[in-house]
Amino acid sequence: MLQNKHSSQIFFLIFSALIGFLLALGYYYLFLQTTERQTNISTFQPESIPQIQNLNPPTPVAITSFSPAVSRAAPAVVNIFTRKHIKQKSRFYNNATIRALIEKRPPPSRYKEENNLGSGVIVSSQGHILTNNHVISGAKDIEVLLKDGRYFRASLVGRDLETDLALLKVSAQNLPTIHFGDSSNLQVGDIVLAIGNPFGLGNTVTSGIVSALNRSRFRTNDFDNFIQTDAAINPGNSGGALVNTQGEMIGLNTINITNSGGSQGIGFAIPSSMARDVMHQLISFGEVRRGWIGIEAKEISPMLAQQLNNEIEHGLLIIGVLQNGPGQKAGVQAGDIITHINNIKITSAKKTLDMITNLRPGDIAVLRGIRHHQSMQFKVIAEERPQMSGS
Numbered sequence: 001m002l003q004n005k006h007s008s009q010i011f012f013l014i015f016s017a018l019i020g021f022l023l024a025l026g027y028y029y030l031f032l033q034t035t036e037r038q039t040n041i042s043t044f045q046p047e048s049i050p051q052i053q054n055l056n057p058p059t060p061v062a063i064t065s066f067s068p069a070v071s072r073a074a075p076a077v078v079n080i081f082t083r084k085h086i087k088q089k090s091r092f093y094n095n096a097t098i099r100a101l102i103e104k105r106p107p108p109s110r111y112k113e114e115n116n117l118g119s120g121v122i123v124s125s126q127g128h129i130l131t132n133n134h135v136i137s138g139a140k141d142i143e144v145l146l147k148d149g150r151y152f153r154a155s156l157v158g159r160d161l162e163t164d165l166a167l168l169k170v171s172a173q174n175l176p177t178i179h180f181g182d183s184s185n186l187q188v189g190d191i192v193l194a195i196g197n198p199f200g201l202g203n204t205v206t207s208g209i210v211s212a213l214n215r216s217r218f219r220t221n222d223f224d225n226f227i228q229t230d231a232a233i234n235p236g237n238s239g240g241a242l243v244n245t246q247g248e249m250i251g252l253n254t255i256n257i258t259n260s261g262g263s264q265g266i267g268f269a270i271p272s273s274m275a276r277d278v279m280h281q282l283i284s285f286g287e288v289r290r291g292w293i294g295i296e297a298k299e300i301s302p303m304l305a306q307q308l309n310n311e312i313e314h315g316l317l318i319i320g321v322l323q324n325g326p327g328q329k330a331g332v333q334a335g336d337i338i339t340h341i342n343n344i345k346i347t348s349a350k351k352t353l354d355m356i357t358n359l360r361p362g363d364i365a366v367l368r369g370i371r372h373h374q375s376m377q378f379k380v381i382a383e384e385r386p387q388m389s390g391s
Contacts, residue, residue: 066193066205066207066245068247069193069243069244069245069246069247070193070195070205070247071247072179072246072247073178073179073193073195073241073243073247073248073249074147074195074203074205075146075147075148075176076121076122076123076175076176076177076178076241077119077120077121077122077147077178077195077196077203077240077241078119078120078121078122078129078144078145078146078147079117079118079119079120079144079145079197079200079202079203080117080118080119080120080129080131080135080136080142080143080144080145080154080168080197080239081115081116081117081142081143081144081145082115082116082117082118082135082136082139082141082142082143083115083116083139083140083141084115084116084138084139084140116135116139117197117200117235117236118131118132118135118136118196118197118236118237118238118239119131119135119195119196119197119236119237119238119239119240119241119253120135120144120168120239120240121178121239121240121241121249121252122175122176122177122178123177123178123279124175124177124283125173125174125175125177126173126175127152127169127170127171127172127173127175128157128167128168128169128279128283129144129154129167129168129169129170130165130166130167130168130239130252130275130279131165131166131167131168131238131239131252132164132165132166132238132239132252132254133159133160133161133164133165133166134164134238135166135238135239136156136159136166136168137159137166141153142154142155142156142168144168144170145202146175147203150172152170152171152172153170154168154169154170155168155169155170156168156169157169157282157283157286158282158285158286158287158288159282160278160281160282160287160288161387162288162290163270163274163275163278163288164254164270165252165270165275165278165279165282166282167279167282167283178241178243178248178249179246179247179248179249180248180249180272180276181243181244181246181248181249181250181272182250182272182273183227183250183251183271183272183273183274184271184273186210186213186227186250186271187210188209188210188211188212188213189209189210190209190210190244191207191208191209191244191245192207192208192209192210192229192231192242192243192244192250192251193205193206193207193208193231193242193243193244193245194206194207194208194229194231194232194233194237194240194241194242194253194267194269195240195241195242195243196233196236196237196238196239196240196241196253197236197237197240198232198233198234198235198236198237199234199235199236200236201236206231206232206233207231208229208230208231208232208265208267209229209230209231210227210228210229211228211229211230211265211266212227212228213227213228214226214350215227215228215268216350225270225271225274225350226254226255226268226269226270226271227242227250227251227268227269227270227271228266228267228268229242229251229267229268229269230265230266230267231267232265232267233253233255233256233267233268233269234256237253237256237267238253238254238255239252239253239254240252240253241253242269249272250269250271250272251269251270251271251272251275252269252270252272252275253267253268253269254268254269254270255267255268256268287387289360289361289384289385290357290358290359290384290385291356291357291358291359291360291361291363291365291382291383291384291385292326292356292357292382292383292384292385292386293325293326293327293330293356293359293365293380293382293383294321294322294325294326294327294328294383295318295320295321295322295325295327295332296318296319296320296321296322297316297317297318297319297338297349297352298316298317298319298349299316299317299348299349300312300314300315300316300317300337304317312337312339312370314339314345314346314347315337315338315339315346315369316337316338316346316349316352317335317336317337318332318333318334318335318336318337318338319334320334321333321334325383326380326381326382326383327378327380329380329381330367330378330379330380330381331378332367332378332380333371335371336369336370336371336376337369337370337371338367338368338369339368339369339370340366340367340368340369341355341356341365341366341367341368342355342365342366343366343368356382357385359382360382361382361383361384362381362382363381363382364379364380364381364382365379365380365381365382366378366379366380367379367380
């Protein structure tokens with residue numbers, strides 16, 4: 001009995017030791033697996049994810065000052081002051097009873113002096129100054145104030161009512177002049193500066209961008225081709241310079257659209273390419289000479305072509321021909337469709353007008369087109385475009 005009890009105790013001790021050993025072995029195995037996973041996680045670098053060196057984008061280089069451009073252009077921008085004598089009827093003459101009593105005599109009149117202000121740009125060292133015609137229209141006296149404080153009396157060299165440009169002359173030499181830029185290279189979004197004489201304050205600079213190009217719908221003039229800008233153009237800015245960031249004039253400030261009389265961010269400038277051409281002609285001839293062929297035309301749209309049952313989708317439909325004008329003399333008739341001028345395809349009425357006005361009197365314009373589905377050709381001898389009347 002004692003022997004059996006002793007054997008049972010030995011068996012229990014051996015069994016307990018074996019269970020302890022197996023538990024220890026299992027724990028040790030689990031410990032090794034956990035350590036290996038942690039090591040793999042800490043050292044794993046997926047090859048498919050690139051290493052990002054810098055999360056911050058490069059800082060753009062900003063223009064901190066337009067001072068160099070202003071320093072280059074501003075000395076050539078002048079203030080213009082004009083005086084007009086306006087004839088007025090007596091206020092008593094508006095009364096019907098008094099008018100009846102004095103109807104056998106001419107109505108009394110009086111003159112009122114009106115002062116206006118504007119801006120201009122010196123375009124030659126010999127004293128030529130370009131401005132808007134509406135700035136000096138009807139003026140009896142024109143005075144010019146330079147940025148350096150000098151005053152000059154100016155005379156009118158010539159004006160162009162079609163583009164609202166005028167050229168003045170002062171008796172001075174070696175004046176600072178504006179540098180002309182190429183307005184044909186302008187793009188919407190380009191930074192521009194307007195320099196002029198707003199509200200008579202003197203040489204003032206405002207900044208903005210080119211908002212749009214080739215604006216021509218808010219006036220009826222055939223030669224409207226404005227640069228639109230949100231640079232402030234206020235009363236007195238007309239005739240001043242619109243310049244780029246290099247200080248080159250790319251436009252002549254002319255007009256703004258406003259409900260309040262001040263700037264509302266919609267201003268317009270005449271492109272420098274047009275202003276320069278007008279300037280050269282005014283210096284050479286005292287007027288602008290343009291070609292003319294005496295026709296009135298409408299641009300053909302796809303819808304108009306469909307209405308005419310015509311396969312031509314570009315060109316001009318002649319809707320009027322001036323009697324005894326160059327076009328009629330060459331045989332052009334209303335209803336003709338013109339597709340080419342001097343072998344140049346017609347793509348818009350505006351470009352066609354520019355081509356015709358660039359002709360000189362006596363130049364021959366070869367017009368090709370269609371009449372009643374038959375090809376036609378005309379040789380038109382250009383004449384000088386009649387001048388607009390006005391002050």
